[in-house]
Amino acid sequence: MKSALKKFLHKDSSVGILLMVATLLAMVFANSPLQGLHGFILETPLEIRLGQHTQIIKPLLLWINDGLMAIFFLLIGLEVKREVLVGQLSSRTQIMLPAIAAVGGMVVPALCYVLINVGDAAALNGWAIPAATDIAFALGVLALLGDRVPASLKIFLLALAIIDDLGAIIIIAIFYSGDLSISMLTLAAICLGILVLLNRFRVERIAVYIVVGIFLWIFVLKSGVHATLAGVALAFAIPLTSREKNHSPLEQLEHALHPWVSFLILPVFAFANAGIPLAGMGFGDLFAAVPLGIMLGLVVGKLVGVYGCSMLAVKFGFAQMPTGATSRHLLGVAALCGIGFTMSLFIGGLAFEHVGGDAEAYMMTHRIGILSGSLIAGLLGYFILQKGPDPGGAERPHTHPSSSK
Secondary structure (H helix, E strand, O other), X not given: OHHHHHXXXXXOOXXXXXXXXXXXXXXXXXXXXXXXXXXXXXXXXXXXXEOOOEEEEEEHHHHHHHHHHHHHHHHHHHHHHHHHHXXXXXXXXXXXXXXHHHHHHHHHHHHHHHHHHOOOOOHHHHOOHHHOOOHHHHHHHHHHOHHHOOHHHHHHHHHHHHHHHHHHHHHHHHHOOOOOOHXXXXXXXXXXXXXXXXXXXXXXXXXXXXXXXXXXXXXXXXXXXXOHHHHHHHHHXXXXXXXXXXXXXXXXXXXXXXXXXXXHHHHHHHHHXXXXXXXXXXXXXXXXXXXXXXXXXXXXXXXXXXXXXXXXXXXXXXXXXXXXXXXXXXHHHHHHOOOOHHHHHHHHHHHHOOOOOOHHHHXXXXXXXXXXXXXXXXXXXXXXXXXXXXXXXXXXXXOOOOOOO
């Protein structure tokens, strides 16, 4: 039994399976007599108080979205820093194709959404929803295909998703922050300064960074900037190298966080945010402007943006095809990038939380678009890739990189 569990936890598809289970549970709770219990749990207020003047009182849902997801973004930040310094994004030849693909995969889906919702100012807040990619789900589908796809495609997809996540972080920082508190921003800046000094003086004890990071998170939360960005800032301060040979504080923290984020934080987030009450809804609701814009962005926009920009980059000599990959492989991966799910739900929550009286309606409709679009994109990508190489096209031998994420 233990060996079977261990084997499951080490599969790339495991996180995607758990996310699907969490989503199904959320839908069951939202459409059964358990709906009230689900709402009661998520609306339960939790309080943290530091002295008499600093207190945080939020419902459990916001602790998940602002607190647990800050840990998720901490992991993303660690991955971005490692890949930029020593990984797949550390050289021009490695970064060029996924970077161009990622930009196309953010811009074209956003344009699709805007074109559908151009007449609704409130709906336009959600323009960034289809620009996101859920790497856990996309890699899970890729893992199900086994040897049908070259190993280089996984590296390409990982690099693309990391750049995509970095783009999402920038979007959140610029477009989805609220009214700013100068005093809290000042305290946050002091924490950032301390983190920089810790890094400069080569302090390697992770616990010291975490303590400062907790205070940074509190001050960023109360400043009006979204609290998850504190996780990214903390990640960039963690040192990659150490005085001790063959030891990396950054990689140590990354490896420690990975199972918690993959097997707890992301499923909990999905369970808290993916439930959609279906009572009173019909098939026509899928074609309302917001869900239609999201679906088109995820299914059509991602495919056109990622695949089109990739092929143009290869054709004009700006980048090279992944080793052993064909145009059909790139088309399939481009389709898989349309699985937005976790990041799309997160951005959607930020986009529509302050749109006034229609906030709840937008919250429901954008989830319909994300779940439907992600499902279609996942199935489309799977069926394209399971067909193998281009008909009649000679596929180059698969080569396996010496290292991967």
